[in-house]
Amino acid sequence: MRTLAAVILALGLLIPCVSAFAQTQGPTPLDRICVEGSVINFDETPLGAPYTWTITYGAAGAQDTHTVTTDANGQFSLPVPPPEGVMLEPGIWTFSLNPTGPWEGVTPLTFDVPLGYGSQECVRIRWKLVRYVPVIVTKIDDQHNPLNGWVIRAEPARGNWFATPQEVTTGSGANEPGEAEFRLTEGQWVFKERAPSGVVYTPIMPASGQQTLNVVWQDDGTGNPKPLRLRFKNRVTEFGCIEVYKFDLFEESSIPLPGWKITLKRANGSVAATGYTDAAGMVRFSNLPFGPYTVHEEIRNGWAPASPTSVSVTVNNADRCVGVNFINEQDFGFSFV
Known part of the structure; x- marks a missing residue:
């Protein structure tokens, strides 16, 4: 009994000490940093x-x-x-x-x-x-001429979650004519093309107008990546316009002649369009496929041509109309002496 009492007394003295230590110590910090x-x-x-x-x-x-x-x-x-x-x-x-x-x-x-x-x-x-892989996309027509101003879009394919779409215009910046260069991450990419405004085309290669490429980094032997290449080939129909002006040559001045018929013919002689000059003596032929044309003016009695009555031109610019001038003067059938 004496021994048991001594043990109980010792525990009674120890418990308050442990409790006090736990309350004052707080969270134990780690003694190292990693x-x-x-x-x-x-x-x-x-x-x-x-x-x-x-x-x-x-x-x-x-x-x-x-x-x-x-x-x-x-x-x-x-x-x-x-x-x-x-x-x-x-x-x-x-x-x-x-x-x-x-x-x-x-x-x-x-x-x-x-x-x-x-x-x-x-x-x-x-x-x-x-690390990026250079991908060079070449854009040509069916005659293998480089085509500038086309937007090539590279989109990450399904599963290429960490990539971002990119767009590059052919021939822009430091790009060679008809080329668009990308710096892409590795993975599957889908390439699409978009024509400049006013351009009509038929895809030749590929016929779908889009291509898929698995972009993989390959060492060229010097620690740099080998460029990958794609090509889009199209049959292109571009459109331009012709503006025809008709003037009366009178006392060294030019007066517009309205209401004159102007005929536009293709290279094979077929009629592409006809029109009549307006109050300013002008008629415009728009949405003309690129190529050669011949412009003919109406021949009227009482008027003598002071310039050729037909002019051959080539439409090859979508941003600027081809200009043609016809000049006539009245023929009174007599002269003053």
Whole structure:
């Protein structure tokens, strides 16, 4: 009984001490700081073997820096004990990655991270990189002439979730005539074409007017990607216009002649259109397919031509009408002496 009483008395004295300690101590902080990092591709997949990435890190503003390399999974952990590394201390730390070869940063390559005690998890950081593949799309007509001003659109195919559509106009900027160059991420892409305003065409190759390409990075032997190429071929019908002006040559001045019939003929002699000059002596023939035409003026009694009565022209510009002038003077059948 004496022994039991002694034990109970000892426990009674101990319990208040443990309770007091638990109340005053609070959450137990971790006594170390750790960082877990990774390098990933633009599509969220790890950039591990065969790639090895070197990460530079150090206290922000300090001259001394240290490095750590990624493992086969593109990951690393800190701290690395001395002498290879340094123990991490509370404060702001700078982490940096300088990718080699064709890789570029999607996320910032250098950034600051606050480190401190008290977390039950390691601080996690990552870099996202990308490498682009050049894709050159050539646009030609059925005579293999380069076509400028066509919009080529590259759209990510189903499953290529992390890519963004792009549009490039052939012959624009630094592009060669009839070419549109893209810098695309790897994956499946769909290419489509859009003609300039006023251009009518028939697709020849491909007949559907769109193509699918699996963009894959291939080394050209110098560490750079091999360009991939596509071609769109079309039979093009472009449209222009002809403006015809009819004047009366009278005392060295030109007076518009309204109501005169003007006939437009194709190269084979068939009539493409007819029209009559308006109050300004002008008639316009619009929506004419590119090609050669002959413009004929009406021959009237009492009027003598002061210029050729027919003019051959070629319509080859969608932005500017071809101009033709006809000049006549009245023929009174007598002269003053």
